[in-house]
Amino acid sequence: MTSVKITFDEMMNPVLQALKLLGGSGTIEEINDKVTELIKLPSEQFDILHNPEKGGMTEVEYRLMWTRTYLKKFGLIENSSRGIWSLTAKGSSTEKVVEKEVVRVVRDQAKKKDDEVAEGEDEPNKKVKWQEELLEIILKMPPAAFERLIQRLLRESGFVQVEVTGQSGDGGIDGHGILRLGGLLSFHVIFQGKRWKGAVGSAQVRDFRGAMVGRADKGLLITTGSFTKDAIKEATRDGAPAIDLVDGDQLVEKLKQLSLGIEVKKLVVEQINIDRGWFEHL
Numbered sequence: 001m002t003s004v005k006i007t008f009d010e011m012m013n014p015v016l017q018a019l020k021l022l023g024g025s026g027t028i029e030e031i032n033d034k035v036t037e038l039i040k041l042p043s044e045q046f047d048i049l050h051n052p053e054k055g056g057m058t059e060v061e062y063r064l065m066w067t068r069t070y071l072k073k074f075g076l077i078e079n080s081s082r083g084i085w086s087l088t089a090k091g092s093s094t095e096k097v098v099e100k101e102v103v104r105v106v107r108d109q110a111k112k113k114d115d116e117v118a119e120g121e122d123e124p125n126k127k128v129k130w131q132e133e134l135l136e137i138i139l140k141m142p143p144a145a146f147e148r149l150i151q152r153l154l155r156e157s158g159f160v161q162v163e164v165t166g167q168s169g170d171g172g173i174d175g176h177g178i179l180r181l182g183g184l185l186s187f188h189v190i191f192q193g194k195r196w197k198g199a200v201g202s203a204q205v206r207d208f209r210g211a212m213v214g215r216a217d218k219g220l221l222i223t224t225g226s227f228t229k230d231a232i233k234e235a236t237r238d239g240a241p242a243i244d245l246v247d248g249d250q251l252v253e254k255l256k257q258l259s260l261g262i263e264v265k266k267l268v269v270e271q272i273n274i275d276r277g278w279f280e281h282l
Contacts, residue, residue: 057248141195
């Protein structure tokens with residue numbers, strides 16, 4: 001199999017440049033898209049999965065995740081609770097970094113703090129992420145259960161009249177619903193769910209569009225895997241009905257956000273500071 005030719009540290013300066021071109025901030029998707037434009041890798045490398053057995057993110061996305069982690073620990077970028085990444089004051093004034101220096105400083109910090117996160121590019125393979133575990137569970141669900149999961153997800157996200165039709169073999173369409181926005185606008189949406197470990201290609205997007213044309217305002221294609229660059233381009237092709245894409249990473253994050261089958265516990269760490277002056281003045 002072809003391997004990705006660029007390492008996570010080699011993408012540090014492209015990430016900084018991408019954020020500057022985006023006006024200082026951007027979503028992960030916007031940053032990744034801009035970086036892939038800048039580094040000009042062959043298109044086939046963008047579709048290589050990090051873990052073909054489990055699906056999910058591509059190898060380029062995985063390495064970019066580590067790029068952001070190192071740049072954040074180095075103090076050049078930061079992220080909000082809403083998933084928006086932005087340049088810090090230090091990052092805005094930094095034209096270019098010496099990648100090896102960033103890696104050395106961050107790993108020195110990790111050793112001092114006994115932090116396992118920054119030990120290396122392949123560190124996440126040493127522990128199972130909750131995202132990967134959840135995707136594995138979803139992949140093992142019976143088809144009807146997966147359709148009910150998508151139905152529940154859409155209802156919790158504001159859709160009404162959500163019906164599953166997948167068992168009828170309706171041209172690859174799994175169901176339809178209505179999305180209401182602010183009580184004023186509504187859109188008829190047809191959806192399809194694909195439990196794939198690999199990447200969904202442009203052909204699948206075209207087939208789905210062919211099944212939905214004339215029957216809905218929008219299409220929603222959800223997969224446990226990922227989408228190729230060509231599939232993403234096809235989904236937003238000029239002159240064709242737009243199709244929204246939800247990949248495996250977005251799917252599990254949405255389930256987490258909606259607390260569907262996921263319980264998030266926030267741990268409070270007690271910090272005790274002794275006021276020596278208080279005792280001295282007794």
